[in-house]
């Protein structure tokens with residue numbers, strides 16, 4: 143029992159952040175995909191902006207890319223191949239109390255069932271999120287075994303879960319790195335670009351820290367000793383095969 147334990151609903155967090163940006167007159171929100179980065183002198187120089195889905199070019203002194211697991215899908219950036227990201231899929235169930243059913247949980251319950259981790263997270267609106275498996279087969283859909291495992295283990299941990307209404311089953315990819323630390327910083331030999339990705343299982347928890355550090359790099363603000371230590375640990379060049387002294 144952790145007295146101060148709390149949780150964030152990512153399905154509310156992300157729209158709230160987008161709305162906050164949208165309302166700020168200092169920002170211009172563009173709802174398009176980035177297809178490629180622009181490079182000085184063709185395809186090897188400093189990054190000078192991005193090309194959007196509709197062919198529009200956006201120019202910038204520094205570009206920040208945070209595309210989760212899809213960094214290698216952004217064109218004109220062969221250096222992204224040195225960043226070792228892999229999809230770590232997780233199946234997740236959503237359930238809710240049936241009408242008239244008394245509350246089941248007051249706080250997050252985590253446990254191990256036959257060595258497998260499982261958690262149940264009660265949301266304030268009565269929804270209960272049950273997760274989360276881990277697999278590295280590259281498959282985007284829900285695998286029956288994963289769903290079965292979660293249903294079985296959640297009921298073992300909290301028998302009353304058997305009475306919930308099952309509302310959703312889905313699978314998503316976590317952007318995994320070799321050492322499970324994020325990649326926040328510059329790519330080998332690429333000026334004008336900062337990347338922020340590889341948050342693995344902790345991207346919601348680490349979002350404020352990741353945002354703070356990436357903004358510091360983009361804006362060139364003074365970096366504290368503590369931030370410098372984190373940036374050293376999360377430097378994308380640590381896993382590059384071309385960087386001498388690569389440790390992973």
Ligand SMILES: Cc1cc2nc3c(=O)[nH]c(=O)nc-3n(C[C@H](O)[C@H](O)[C@H](O)COP(=O)(O)OP(=O)(O)OC[C@H]3O[C@@H](n4cnc5c(N)ncnc54)[C@H](O)[C@@H]3O)c2cc1C
Pocket residue numbers: 174175176177208209210211212215216231232233234273274313314315316317338339340341342343344345346347348
């Ligand atoms: C089942 C499961 C359970 C999890 N549980 C937790 C948890 O309990 N706590 C926690 O902290 N974290 C958890 N995570 C991890 C967390 O979801 C990730 O670490 C986090 O989402 C990573 O954030 P991100 O913004 O870096 O990447 P993403 O969330 O993947 O976001 C990247 C965004 O960039 C967009 N994008 C990609 N390419 C382009 C492009 N070319 N142009 C424009 N946009 C692009 C994508 O559409 C996407 O919206 C969980 C993940 C899974 C799958």
